[in-house]
Amino acid sequence: METDKIKNIIEKSKKITILTGAGMSTESGIADYRSPAGIWEQYKAVTIQELGSDIQKRKYYWRYKAETIPGMIKAEPNAGHKAIGELDKQGKLHYLLTQNIDGLHEKGGVSKERIVNLHGTNLEAICWSCKKVYDIEKTLAKLEECDYDPRCEVEGCDGFLKPNTVSFGQNLNPDHLGIAGKAVAECDLFLALGSSLAVHPAASFVETAYSSQKPVIIINRDPTPYDGLALYKLTNSLAEILPEIMA
Ligand SMILES: [Zn+2]
Incomplete structure (x- = not known):
């Protein structure tokens, strides 16, 4: 099963960088x-x-x-947010880059210094x-x-x-972009979760991870423009699949 293989990859990885988008929070009612x-x-x-x-x-x-x-x-963090929080407690989360502005990763137990709120x-x-x-x-x-x-x-x-x-017409924080670049360059696994990967520069992180030979896994309900670069692409509910593959 694909999920067993992904679980295995996560188990072996030591520095995982995760990008999350709106799909991460829909199951928290946002x-x-x-x-x-x-x-x-x-x-x-x-x-x-x-x-x-x-x-x-x-x-x-x-x-x-x-x-x-x-x-x-x-809003309360869902089981997916909590699974990422656990990954951080295990010392395996390198950075969590998020496009979300709801603070649910903090509530889900990811330490503040690991989180980059790309959109504020x-x-x-x-x-x-x-x-x-x-x-x-x-x-x-x-x-x-x-x-x-x-x-x-x-x-x-x-x-x-x-x-x-970050409002429309406003640039992303250059410090955040710097950390995000480092987060992608230093990771040994890149996960894109619940993001349609339509908005740059967040979407380009997948390209960078792929071109620097990091394994890329995408989990998103809908197709993304980068599915072809992913080692695995799943469409599962994040609240269901993350506790399973990150446990
Ligand atoms: Zn003032």
């Missing part, structure tokens, strides 16, 4: 933001340029966040001017009071706050 359900189906992405220059866009953005973030705060996190807010980080729950709690335009409390700053995620 909708893929590319296909959000319900009233926000019509949500229009707001770019960082618009956030900086248009107060109405900013208010719209915070109203959207006020609808979606509380669910993320309450929704569990913090940040001042766009001085970069001071704020607790997201406190920021959400005062949204009505400030008419959905929360500002920095540092004296003389008054910069606008945004969730500490």
